[in-house]
Amino acid sequence: MNRNLIIGTALTVMFLILAAVSFVWTPYDIEALDIPNKLQSPNGGNLLGTDHFGRDILSMIMMGARTSIAVALLAVGIGMAIGVPLGLLAAARHGSLLDELIMRGNDLVFAFPSLVIAILITAVFGASAVNAIIAIGIFNIPVFARLSRAAALPLWERDFILAARVCGKSATRISIEHILPNMTNLMIVQGTIQFSLGILAEAALSYIGLGAQPPTASWGRMLADAQTLVSIAPHTALIPGLAIVFMVLGLNLLGDGLRDRLDPRIRVVRT
């Protein structure tokens, strides 16, 4: 167990617990406004203080954790579920038109930063957490496609793949039986990295109003609300920001720790 793994797991698990607990209990109801109690610094009654509507910040952090994790996790899910098979397919048919098309498709999606995709989607379909998931998820697809293709290509050159072909196995079967299992470590590590990037992306989208809408709590929107209050009530801006930082840091350390544990030679794609 290395240090990265321990700290990373601890941080990640902490937020997972906060998010899970929020389903059954939060210290206060975030939909209840309590204006007289607004902009309180952290104190005994409100461990992390209150915002401009008097809402308890700790409760909002817990609910916001739920939003962030859900969006980022589902976005990674979309990216992996579509991207990995695409990458494997491209590698299995390396040099063919299909391979070329998949690569060009990747490049095309990369030309649209997830923010831009979100803009396009929300302009037409309106802003919501679901649209944020789709926007971030779409951008994850070429990340995983490119990664799995790059990982699969050198594996196809290895003799044990040739041996499998000599034994009459089809490309699909070989991709599943031989290629994929040798990529799982890489996918796990890249998955945690994309998860952390998803948290950041969700925060950014919520900040500009393109993500989860009220009354759903989200860290990004807490920051947007706090923007004009930075000088008079800095805790309203500091705390959600720190939540994001620690969650992302935790996930990145977890990813690094996993990599060192599973296979230090793994090279992830960091965008």
Next chain:
Amino acid sequence: MSLLEVKNLTLRIGATQILHAVDVTVGHGEIVAITGESGSGKSMTALAIMGLLPQSSDARGTILLNGTDILQTSEPDLCKMRGNTMGMVFQEPMTALNPVQTIGDQVAETILIHEKTSKADAHKRATAMLERVGLKVPPTRYPHELSGGQRQRVVIAMAIALSPKLLIADEPTTALDVTTQARILDLLRDLVQEFDMGLLIITHDLAVVADIADKIVIMQHGRVVEAGPTAHLFAHMQHPYTKALFEASSHAVDMPEAAIAAPLLQVENVARDYPVARKTILGPRPMFRALEGITFQINQGERIGLVGESGCGKSTLTRAILGLEDVQSGTITVDGAPVFTGKQPNLAVRRKMQVVFQDPYSSFNPRHRVDRLITEPFHLLQDPPTGPARDAAIASALTDVGLTPADATKYIHEFSGGQRQRIAIARALIIEPALIIFDEAVSALDVSVRAQVLDLIADLCRKRPLAYLFISHDLSVVRTVTDKVMVMRAGRIVEQGDTETVFTNPQHQYTRTLIAAAPQLPAIAV
């Protein structure tokens, strides 16, 4: 005093003792070879002399180069000596050069680092040096435009640009073809004479040693086991390891009589083309003819060799025979049925052939256990054995190759290179194919391990009649395990016939060149 005197060199890296009390001496104009198998410490000795050991090393003893003790010299002073009084050539020419610099620049750099001279002068001398090493391409070329042999010449040019007193060459020709190897060795010999250099050459190939070295040093497990003038040592070797090494290098395998029966594999006038990169946008795609007019036959129980240098088309032919790729013209049939059947492989034909590859570290999926690995060919059977029958098949396959049934539950990384090749042979034999293709199957193994695997093949031939195609660039190995041999060059078979006949009385010019270029071990009484 000698040019180089290594005395009592001991090396420790971390907790491991790498070298024990190594002594080596090289005189001016002398060629000394350090030889041994992998793990013997030969390369580490060379790196120690150059002062290029990894940072966590602890080296004791003395390394005197012209009186200066390398181990006591500071790093900045060592930098002044490297490339200047001592130069080094490494094994892998394909990765030894900076890909984004021209070869002229890289050779000129050696000069510019050590001497205060103008760029123009350095480049002139660099160009002259590149010509001297026999390179016929302009110095403005980039490394990726050169072949392996050419790149190695550039590396040599860089190493001797300033006429060093000592040249160290670590396996300089191992990655090269036989004919290229011969030329590089000639070049090294010439340079030694012309510059009165001392050459310390590290090689695992005893034949190369016999060919070029004045003195030989034999190492095993980090120790010098025996040393002396080459001819003398070969004639009067003392140490058992030396004898074993020599025996393994010239190992004659005791092959049983071939029990030849009906025709099995028939290759008729096969041609294979590859599309290559376009030079013009319009017009037909240019093709490279990898195989041309290939015709031969392997009968059941017949053992045929295939020799050729890199790029001759061996691998293309192998893939075509195995039915993995189509051919542009001609036919390949096994027992009359074509081997290539488009997207859906014809399992009935495929199950008559299996293959053993060269690299024991790349032939197996690292995630699977041995039992799963060696039963992969079961996919070709209509009714693969299951349960106890499967276990029995696995157990018998493993014992046939000299391993135990208990090895079936281990992972492949628990085995050495030689053991992995045995497992590869087990995998090839488990469905009892009629034909096995050994594709450079022993080329990556140490000499002693190689001898064992060849003996194993002979044993297997004794148990059941085995037909195989033995592909190798190593002529001496092919000579000892085959009845017939084919010589390939540039996609064609230039000669074929009985092995002994072809070797003793080669007809084709290329075959003669090949045999002449291969270094020979002198026959001695062991």
Next chain:
Amino acid sequence: MIRYVLGRLTSLIISLIVASIVIFAVIEVIPGDPAAFMLGVNARPDTIAALRAEMGLDQPVAVRYFEWVTGLLQGDFGRSWTYKTPVADLIADRVWVSLPLAIYALLLSTIIAFPAGIYAASRRGGAGDITIMGATQLGVAIPNFWFAMILVLIFAINLRWFSAGGFPGWDNPLLAIKSLTLPAIALALPQAAILARVMRSSLLDMLGEDFIRTARAKGLTRRQALWKHAVRNALIPVLTIIGLQFSFLLAGGIIIEQVFFLPGLGRLIFQSISARDLIVVESVVMLLVFVVILVNFLVDLAYAVVDPRLRTKS
């Protein structure tokens, strides 16, 4: 080399065409009736009809697409429904805020990241390396817009070294750059953290390569081998990241503008989205995507300059 450039150019053009089709499809085809969508539920039929006529919605899709593209090529980005002015005018001023901001941030990011990454790689395992790795680990986790708020708090509100926002126009270039500095730093630092890590790992890869060993055998010191051989080779994979980074910086800049009240493309887009002004959104998105594809094309050209293997592909 020519063939390589032509190839990349073809790629550029195809990407632009496909991207424009995608954008057009999402904006003008998917909502069904863009005019009705833009005007909302309570619009009167004749208003909708007028807008439809103005947008030429009665024509077939392919024709509309071609007219849109030819318009773009001539600099006609259509007329904004909300502002009743040509979109090109709306974009022109704002682009000169968003684009320089992204470039400024890219420069800062590179200037910080390269030396940091090279230093960390050359002192691998040492105190400097560990510090830099720790700092980058933190930097990667910081949302740039939050970092911007913190910067405003410290440097604008407390220290008063910079103004808290606003953009004075390009008449006084120095003042303009000063007003873009805090935003550029906020954008640049998290990206610099990523870039530094990539630089470090790319360089460490290079340092393990055989040709570095050859260089040392020639008599180069570790430092000489690093600078003359390793760094240039390490740049090649780093270039890809820079290309990607630019697109993130452009997008991130749009968000940062909110923190600093910069009159860039960001405000225009978000107001247009709220106002359902699809024409503006369409054009701005096309512009952003165009810039990104163009930058990637330039990166591809830079590759050929750095890596001779691409120039002489045989």
